Amino acid sequence: MRWYIPYGNPTYFIWLALAIIPLMIGLLYGHRFRGYQTIISLFFLILTFGGHNWKTGISLIGYLVYQLVLVWLYSTYRQRKETTNKGWVFVMAVILAIVPLVIVKVTPLFDAGRQSIIGFMGISYITFKVVQTIMETRDGMIKEFHPVLFGQFLLFFPTISSGPIDRYRRFEADYAKVPAQSDYLDMIQKGVRYIFQGFVYKFVLAYYFGTILMPQIQMRAMMAHGFSWNIIAYMYAYSMDLFFDFAGYSLFAVGISYLMGIKTPMNFNQPFKSKNIKDFWNRWHMTLSFWFRDYIFMRLVFFCMKHHIFKSRTTTANVCYVINMLIMGFWHGETWYYITYGLYHGFAMVINDTWLRFKKKHQKHIPHNKFTELFAIFLTFNVVCFSFLIFSGFLNTLFFAPKPF
Amino acid sequence: MSVKKRLFMIFGPIFAAALLMLALFLSPLWSGFSHVNPKVDQNAASSLSPQVLKGQLIKSNALENGYVPFFGSSEWSRFDPFHPSVLASKYHRSYRPFLLGARGSQSLTHFFVMQSINPELKNKKAIVFVSPQWFTPKGEDPNAFSFYYSTLQTTNWIKQQNGSKMDRYAAYRLLQMPSGNSDKILAGALARIAAGLKPTSLQMLYVNLRNRILLNEDQIFSRYRIPFNNEETIAKNRKLLPATYNYPKLDKLAGQIGAEKTNSNDFQISNRFWNHRLKPHVKELKGFQSEMSFLRSPEYGDFQLLLNQFANDHTKVLFIIPPINAKWQKYTGLSAQMMARFDKKIHFQLQSQGFNHIDDLSHDGNVPYFMTDTIHPGWRGWLKMDQAIRPFLTQKVKAPHYKVDNYFYSKQWQNDNGSDGSFEY
Numbered sequence: 050m051r052w053y054i055p056y057g058n059p060t061y062f063i064w065l066a067l068a069i070i071p072l073m074i075g076l077l078y079g080h081r082f083r084g085y086q087t088i089i090s091l092f093f094l095i096l097t098f099g100g101h102n103w104k105t106g107i108s109l110i111g112y113l114v115y116q117l118v119l120v121w122l123y124s125t126y127r128q129r130k131e132t133t134n135k136g137w138v139f140v141m142a143v144i145l146a147i148v149p150l151v152i153v154k155v156t157p158l159f160d161a162g163r164q165s166i167i168g169f170m171g172i173s174y175i176t177f178k179v180v181q182t183i184m185e186t187r188d189g190m191i192k193e194f195h196p197v198l199f200g201q202f203l204l205f206f207p208t209i210s211s212g213p214i215d216r217y218r219r220f221e222a223d224y225a226k227v228p229a230q231s232d233y234l235d236m237i238q239k240g241v242r243y244i245f246q247g248f249v250y251k252f253v254l255a256y257y258f259g260t261i262l263m264p265q266i267q268m269r270a271m272m273a274h275g276f277s278w279n280i281i282a283y284m285y286a287y288s289m290d291l292f293f294d295f296a297g298y299s300l301f302a303v304g305i306s307y308l309m310g311i312k313t314p315m316n317f318n319q320p321f322k323s324k325n326i327k328d329f330w331n332r333w334h335m336t337l338s339f340w341f342r343d344y345i346f347m348r349l350v351f352f353c354m355k356h357h358i359f360k361s362r363t364t365t366a367n368v369c370y371v372i373n374m375l376i377m378g379f380w381h382g383e384t385w386y387y388i389t390y391g392l393y394h395g396f397a398m399v400i401n402d403t404w405l406r407f408k409k410k411h412q413k414h415i416p417h418n419k420f421t422e423l424f425a426i427f428l429t430f431n432v433v434c435f436s437f438l439i440f441s442g443f444l445n446t447l448f449f450a451p452k453p454f
Numbered sequence: 455m456s457v458k459k460r461l462f463m464i465f466g467p468i469f470a471a472a473l474l475m476l477a478l479f480l481s482p483l484w485s486g487f488s489h490v491n492p493k494v495d496q497n498a499a500s501s502l503s504p505q506v507l508k509g510q511l512i513k514s515n516a517l518e519n520g521y522v523p524f525f526g527s528s529e530w531s532r533f534d535p536f537h538p539s540v541l542a543s544k545y546h547r548s549y550r551p552f553l554l555g556a557r558g559s560q561s562l563t564h565f566f567v568m569q570s571i572n573p574e575l576k577n578k579k580a581i582v583f584v585s586p587q588w589f590t591p592k593g594e595d596p597n598a599f600s601f602y603y604s605t606l607q608t609t610n611w612i613k614q615q616n617g618s619k620m621d622r623y624a625a626y627r628l629l630q631m632p633s634g635n636s637d638k639i640l641a642g643a644l645a646r647i648a649a650g651l652k653p654t655s656l657q658m659l660y661v662n663l664r665n666r667i668l669l670n671e672d673q674i675f676s677r678y679r680i681p682f683n684n685e686e687t688i689a690k691n692r693k694l695l696p697a698t699y700n701y702p703k704l705d706k707l708a709g710q711i712g713a714e715k716t717n718s719n720d721f722q723i724s725n726r727f728w729n730h731r732l733k734p735h736v737k738e739l740k741g742f743q744s745e746m747s748f749l750r751s752p753e754y755g756d757f758q759l760l761l762n763q764f765a766n767d768h769t770k771v772l773f774i775i776p777p778i779n780a781k782w783q784k785y786t787g788l789s790a791q792m793m794a795r796f797d798k799k800i801h802f803q804l805q806s807q808g809f810n811h812i813d814d815l816s817h818d819g820n821v822p823y824f825m826t827d828t829i830h831p832g833w834r835g836w837l838k839m840d841q842a843i844r845p846f847l848t849q850k851v852k853a854p855h856y857k858v859d860n861y862f863y864s865k866q867w868q869n870d871n872g873s874d875g876s877f878e879y
Contacts, residue, residue, distance in 0.1 A: 077457070234460050241464055261679065 052100035056301040093206040105169035124194035150176040171210040207305040213316040213336040240307030243300045251297025259290035284438040346373040371395035390440040484673040490515040499552040500684040508604035509676040510570040517574035521552035526583030528557040535691040536836035558598025560588045561756035569611040575767040593752035603633035609665035620762040708833035712823025727827040744787030749871040758862040765856035772811040777819035798877040808856040813842035
């Protein structure tokens, strides 16, 4: 049997269209065919995790059972009246939730490039959802555990391979209700627009930058041996490819969710228009950066403040920025370039904050007009593109990896 | 607004776009739009790009404008001042090589490449560089075949095929490759061809439709996908050559450059190749080829496809049989006796069917600076080859008389190792 990368080729879209038309007709007339939705979800999961990929399908099932049991246990613990909300139990639960992901991320490090057998496409995105559910269960925001609903949330097929990362309470609310007809028509309109914008992004622009332009520049850069302008050209081409490919994918995921009557959050909001690096992270891979903000950065800050680890608020924030981004770097993979990428963004956030404070203090002397705004956009864009050059690993191939010829 | 009207406003444009797209890609009008900028032909001729190999427009356009197809594989990427493309442009030859093939492209790939340029091969000339290394026990690597596979060429061929032995064998071989099974309807048509039947009319409808769409796609876009430019490398190498062509003088220069570029090792292997590819493993490689044989291989059948197609097109072909770096051959234990038999076997398959233009260099493996690495010719090797290529392409060659023998498709021939002296011709 063939297998499909989600949104990878026209055939996948034809399957999608055929599968969700009945669902759409139902929604349009006030019904959500939940049983049918479960069946087509299974079908698309098999398309991606079946065929000669079946081993990852087994891993996915094993992973799912593990996490369901874990969240169920933790939820039961929290719901029991006689127990207190112990910190160490919570920490244990989070660690146990992350363990499979850590194993998958670390395996290639010990076994030269080999992939872990417990891995599957999208494991990190599901892990984010699990950890978030555990955290909100600890906070008492999520009061009940519904294994079926939770499973639907984790395995929601439009977003399974690379997000956007939805939140449990938001998803559950959407899933429980049927949108009013006029609202749903608006959703269809938006969904269709997103999907077609996705086509332009992924199959026209990303194809041009990634498949046509990049290999040529790459070749020239390799031929030049050492530093050359080609590296700069590569930096921009790679950045464009990264954006249009991922944003295109995200648009598909969000668009299909909308057609299914689920308002999966957006992932990108014109990131290259950002005026500073903080602005950038509010526009780039938003569901990931908000996840990191809410569940790592904020919690770190609270922890530091509660235990008075640093005297000043500024230091607390700065240290947390760096740790937050460093963790994001590690999440991307255990290579020097991902970790450097994380550190780079951490320090960029620190510098950005320092500058904004300085600017506020000396408001009278520092001009602010259309021109400085344009300059800020230009500067941010280049700082970001440079970070993507690090992220791409191309510098590694160019300067440290053994030459292929 | 009523629900119906809103739905129409949302989905109407999609249907309109789909119709427009179908009209665009099914339109027969594009075939008139076939001008290709000579600069694009020039870039494509030395690009070694799989895009060019898989396409149609650029190749056929170039072959109509003074380019000659040079079928081969990885040797074409060994650019130095004596590479055929450099010599042809430096000395303003009446022909320009159009390099076809790169690492991993073998006879079966080339058979399908020919399906995109058959009209341009009719009664014309071609060069084929036959690597002994193609003739391994498993033949062409399915992954390499997939890399160069073109549905456009396959559908071209299905449209033209007439159920001959060649067509049946090609279908049979294609079905052994994952590429041949990637499209279920095409696979069905192939199975029928292999069995000696005509594809069903429904299958042919699909083949024609696919072919039309792919042809239009190629016709519209391929000229703008200007491949990576080896022209710069050629220009750089051109500068190293003297203004006039004098074989003894050039041969001396080739020796000098070769000596300079191979001073890091005792095998006369180019420093770059040696340092990056061989030096780290040289100990493990001692004697590693002692069991290697190029005598039994499905490649012989695929090679027959190539010859058969050349015969059908009455193409005049010069076959080049390269040597192996003799020092390396000795070190790795590759049997000289086996290589001699290989040479005989290939000669037999060629000459018994009337392919008599053979530039056999198999004995030159010990000529200093003939090879650039282990199996690829360089400096003096390229130059020696030029002594055959130049007259073949610039002078008149008699019309060939080919007698195709289907025996060469048989398993018996593929597995014949010549122990009974059957290659004597």
